[in-house]
Amino acid sequence: MPxxxxxxxxxxxxxxxxxxxxxxxxxxxxxxxxxGPVQEQWDTRRFExxxxxxxxxxxxxxxxxxxxxxxxxxxxxxxEQGYHVVQFCYxxxxxxxxxxxxxxxxxxxxxxxNDGDSVHRLFYDTVKGGDFxxxxxxxxxxxxxxxxxxxxxxxxxxxxxxEYGGLLDTRSFGGVQVSRTxxxxxxxxxxxxLGAYQALSRQIAAGAVEMHPRTEMLDLIVVDGRxxxxxxxxxxxxxxxxxxxxxxxxxxxxxxxxxxxxxxxKNSNATAIWRAHRRGxxxxxxxxxxIHPTCIPRSGDHQxxxxxxxxxxxxxxxxxVPKQAGDTRPPAEIPEDxxxxxxxxxxxxxxxxxxxxxxxxxxxSVCDEGRGVGPGGQGVYLDFADALARLxxxxxxxxxxxxxxxxxxxTAEDPYEVPxxxxxxxxxxxxxxxxxxxxxxTIPGLFAIGEANFSDHGxxxxxxxxxxxxxxxxxxxxxxxxxxxxxxxxxxxVDPDHPAVHEAVGEVxxxxxxxxxxxxxxxxxxxHRELGELLWEDCGMARSEESLRKALERIPELRREFWERxxxxxxxxxxxxxxxxxxxxxxxxxxxxxxxxxxxxxTESCGGHFRVESQSEGGEAExxxxxxxxxxxxxxxxSGAPPVLHREHLAFEHVHPTQRSYK
Amino acid sequence: xxxxxxxxxxxxxxxxxxxxxxxxxxxAPEMSFLEMLDTLNEELADRGEEPVAFDHDCREGICGAxxxxxxxxxxxxxxxxxxxxxMRHFSDGDTIDVEPWRAAAFPVVKDLVVDRSAFDRIIGxxxxxxxxxxxxxxxxxxxxxxxxxxxxxxxxECIGCGACVAACPNGSxxxxxxxxVNHLNSLPQGAPERETRVLDMVDQMDTEGFGxxxxxxxxxxACPKDIPxxxxxxxxxEYLRAVRKG
Numbered sequence: 001m002p003x004x005x006x007x008x009x010x011x012x013x014x015x016x017x018x019x020x021x022x023x024x025x026x027x028x029x030x031x032x033x034x035x036g037p038v039q040e041q042w043d044t045r046r047f048e049x050x051x052x053x054x055x056x057x058x059x060x061x062x063x064x065x066x067x068x069x070x071x072x073x074x075x076x077x078x079x080e081q082g083y084h085v086v087q088f089c090y091x092x093x094x095x096x097x098x099x100x101x102x103x104x105x106x107x108x109x110x111x112x113x114n115d116g117d118s119v120h121r122l123f124y125d126t127v128k129g130g131d132f133x134x135x136x137x138x139x140x141x142x143x144x145x146x147x148x149x150x151x152x153x154x155x156x157x158x159x160x161x162x163e164y165g166g167l168l169d170t171r172s173f174g175g176v177q178v179s180r181t182x183x184x185x186x187x188x189x190x191x192x193x194l195g196a197y198q199a200l201s202r203q204i205a206a207g208a209v210e211m212h213p214r215t216e217m218l219d220l221i222v223v224d225g226r227x228x229x230x231x232x233x234x235x236x237x238x239x240x241x242x243x244x245x246x247x248x249x250x251x252x253x254x255x256x257x258x259x260x261x262x263x264x265x266k267n268s269n270a271t272a273i274w275r276a277h278r279r280g281x282x283x284x285x286x287x288x289x290x291i292h293p294t295c296i297p298r299s300g301d302h303q304x305x306x307x308x309x310x311x312x313x314x315x316x317x318x319x320x321v322p323k324q325a326g327d328t329r330p331p332a333e334i335p336e337d338x339x340x341x342x343x344x345x346x347x348x349x350x351x352x353x354x355x356x357x358x359x360x361x362x363x364x365s366v367c368d369e370g371r372g373v374g375p376g377g378q379g380v381y382l383d384f385a386d387a388l389a390r391l392x393x394x395x396x397x398x399x400x401x402x403x404x405x406x407x408x409x410x411t412a413e414d415p416y417e418v419p420x421x422x423x424x425x426x427x428x429x430x431x432x433x434x435x436x437x438x439x440x441x442t443i444p445g446l447f448a449i450g451e452a453n454f455s456d457h458g459x460x461x462x463x464x465x466x467x468x469x470x471x472x473x474x475x476x477x478x479x480x481x482x483x484x485x486x487x488x489x490x491x492x493x494v495d496p497d498h499p500a501v502h503e504a505v506g507e508v509x510x511x512x513x514x515x516x517x518x519x520x521x522x523x524x525x526x527x528h529r530e531l532g533e534l535l536w537e538d539c540g541m542a543r544s545e546e547s548l549r550k551a552l553e554r555i556p557e558l559r560r561e562f563w564e565r566x567x568x569x570x571x572x573x574x575x576x577x578x579x580x581x582x583x584x585x586x587x588x589x590x591x592x593x594x595x596x597x598x599x600x601x602x603t604e605s606c607g608g609h610f611r612v613e614s615q616s617e618g619g620e621a622e623x624x625x626x627x628x629x630x631x632x633x634x635x636x637x638x639s640g641a642p643p644v645l646h647r648e649h650l651a652f653e654h655v656h657p658t659q660r661s662y663k
Numbered sequence: 664x665x666x667x668x669x670x671x672x673x674x675x676x677x678x679x680x681x682x683x684x685x686x687x688x689x690x691a692p693e694m695s696f697l698e699m700l701d702t703l704n705e706e707l708a709d710r711g712e713e714p715v716a717f718d719h720d721c722r723e724g725i726c727g728a729x730x731x732x733x734x735x736x737x738x739x740x741x742x743x744x745x746x747x748x749x750m751r752h753f754s755d756g757d758t759i760d761v762e763p764w765r766a767a768a769f770p771v772v773k774d775l776v777v778d779r780s781a782f783d784r785i786i787g788x789x790x791x792x793x794x795x796x797x798x799x800x801x802x803x804x805x806x807x808x809x810x811x812x813x814x815x816x817x818x819x820e821c822i823g824c825g826a827c828v829a830a831c832p833n834g835s836x837x838x839x840x841x842x843x844v845n846h847l848n849s850l851p852q853g854a855p856e857r858e859t860r861v862l863d864m865v866d867q868m869d870t871e872g873f874g875x876x877x878x879x880x881x882x883x884x885a886c887p888k889d890i891p892x893x894x895x896x897x898x899x900x901e902y903l904r905a906v907r908k909g
Contacts, residue, residue: 077796093783094783100725100726101721148799152794155799159850166812187820198786201790202787202791211783266721304701305722406723406747412751476796570713575716
């Protein structure tokens with residue numbers, strides 16, 4: 001394949017900030033997916049996997065960090081299999097992980113609707129929806145497992161929506177033309193998470209899982225090249241603990257909070273994956289971030305987070321803005337022929353259900369034209385008038401009642417009477433730790449599952465696929481592949497006095513000490529907000545060489561300022577939420593730099609990554625498959641030091657790359 | 664708007680704790696209650712004082728992490744979670760009292776943060792269906808009547824915030840426990856463990872030191888997810904049925 005370094009030659013890089021003068025290293029490849037037809041790969045892999053004798057499993061200790069859909073499912077399942085699981089979450093209970101906030105649904109290729117769905121179609125839709133930047137073998141497996149997930153969740157008592165005949169109901173979601181999304185009103189994530197949490201709780205009560213809530217992972221312990229434990233902080237007592245084990249599973253979610261304002265939970269953070277990256281796990285495609293089109297617009301500078309409303313609303317809501325820029329009439333006074341239903345106009349085949357990246361950029365472009373609505377013109381209407389007239393209020397209430405209530409609570413406007421106002425917000429990150437087919441990172445013994453890894457969604461995730469992937473990884477994939485690793489790598493216990501253990505503990509302690517003793521004049525939130533605004537502006541919905549260079553100049557300065565001026569009140573030996581925040585922001589300040597570099601190096605547009613230099617005349621994203629048909633896996637070489645790029649070439653044998661068209 | 668806040672400050676479980684008074688200006692009606700507390704905390708930090716500790720996470724009303732008693736009411740004056748309560752429900756010049764959940768089974772950790780791990784242990788005692796991964800039959804092999812699915816869902820909406828316990832004059836966890844019992848016991852998938860579930864969960868609830876239920880109904884009024892009061896009666900029926908069955 002052509003060397004993408006052609007696009008950013010060494011000479012062109014010379015005038016870049018030092019960090020951006022990265023080096024291209026050896027290519028990287030997945031070596032775990034077996035050869036043979038793609039539809040048989042997962043079965044073959046499971047058959048070829050070495051097994052651990054059931055009687056021996058309790059001798060293996062596995063650390064699982066995070067208790068969302070991926071972590072909760074993995075912890076419960078590994079414990080059911082007999083492994084000794086030690087699990088961690090920063091929340092006060094494993095039930096509160098942010099998977100709980102997912103609203104819309106979970107995809108599965110059940111074809112209960114008889115509308116032409118199949119495992120192959122879900123595979124196809126996901127590869128295409130991801131704009132041809134995902135690994136085919138992983139996606140095919142995901143589609144295959146999707147079917148089992150629904151069975152598993154129903155057996156656990158997840159109260160999915162049902163038809164009057166007692167069978168499961170489904171709905172359709174953006175980017176697809178079949179109805180394959182299973183849901184539990186607007187709380188699908190909550191119900192699936194509670195299913196996993198309950199299964200996990202059963203194992204905790206049985207003594208098979210040792211649960212550490214209010215405990216945050218602060219470093220990874222690598223001994224002789226293998227992941228053998230973590231350093232964690234008890235958030236209540238401040239005690240720094242080490243936990244040693246035979247393998248470590250990171251299920252710590254994505255890094256959307258690097259933007260400060262996102263739909264992530266306030267405490268969601270990238271510390272676990274970033275510290276693992278610092279210890280040698282490659283970080284892939286950090287610039288692939290997803291912006292969700294249907295969030296409630298921000299109301300002022302005090303805003304602490306953004307609230308998403310399920311994109312399932314786009315099934316029945318029609319998106320529009322006034323045709324005239326600067327039209328400030330209330331929506332009801334704008335006649336039908338002066339409204340621009342711009343998605344229906346530009347994408348007649350998919351209409352309001354185009355994929356998220358397309359819907360988001362379209363909203364930005366109409367707002368940039370001065371046609372946005374609401375305060376600051378940063379919003380578009382999502383109008384249910386037609387649906388209410390067609391279906392009647394009770395039917396709309398049944399489907400979306402809780403979302404309408406939530407909208408009204410936050411905005412004090414009644415969406416049954418006035419169209420909702422929506423605007424895009426950072427929502428999900430497709431990038432993450434690079435993993436092979438077994439979901440193992442470049443550090444043997446370290447696995448990354450759910451949003452924490454990079455694998456299945458390419459450059460853009462389809463709606464209702466995050467829940468599917470989290471549960472696939474947690475219930476089915478990692479329990480199969482982790483056993484193979486353990487069976488092939490039996491090892492002795494790690495000496496708690498091993499130098500690697502002391503080194504990791506020392507680094508964690510030093511950093512916390514510095515944060516607490518610096519006694520500067522700025523709060524962690526002030527830095528976080530500043531970083532977030534910078535990223536939203538320069539590495540958000542649209543990115544340019546100029547904006548990214550600017551960000552890459554500014555981020556190291558901001559990081560220096562952070563370490564000079566940070567102030568954390570209180571002590572390290574108690575519950576100290578300022579210390580928690582400061583520590584997380586310190587990692588965001590490093591990750592942000594890699595994100596911008598990745599965005600700068602990828603001069604094509606694809607999925608959620610839109611480079612203004614790479615678009616068609618109509619303003620559609622243009623991929624550059626000759627140069628960029630690869631996943632970019634970055635190797636850490638030191639804080640602020642230029643990383644090394646390892647490319648994983650992506651081959652498409654089953655889904656032929658085309659420019660996505662949703663017209 | 665300008666507010667006077669009287670907030671419970673307590674350094675740790677052993678500390679006695681006391682109310683502290685803070686004046687706060689420049690609060691916008693669009694702010695959430697937690698954003699108002701964020702503003703206070705930034706000001707406290709600027710003055711070199713320790714911020715007020717409070718639990719919060721999703722700020723969308725679904726994770727159940729947040730929850731404080733506002734002017735004597737769990738989650739404050741609106742039927743929602745503290746993160747979804749907006750300052751437009753208060754007026755310029757108001758004095759607002761902010762306290763942690765008060766219940767014997769929820770010891771204070773710090774300031775407004777309490778330990779609700781007793782809830783996790785109640786779930787661990789039986790709030791699940793024993794269905795190890797991989798053992799599930801095809802999802803459509805057991806149709807579930809829509810009304811049963813809807814009943815299950817209404818109870819499964821519980822977010823485990825603990826407002827019911829905080830609002831109850833007896834510090835009882837009956838509404839929380841009954842929500843999970845009724846969620847699972849309404850479904851065919853939950854039937855095989857129907858009796859052991861209710862017996863073990865109620866037993867665990869008592870062990871944790873929650874008070875008894877006198878049907879005061881404060882729990883259902885405070886519940887941000889509208890878990891209905893009859894949920895408790897339904898659990899009592901399940902309990903009696905299980906006891907009779909022996």
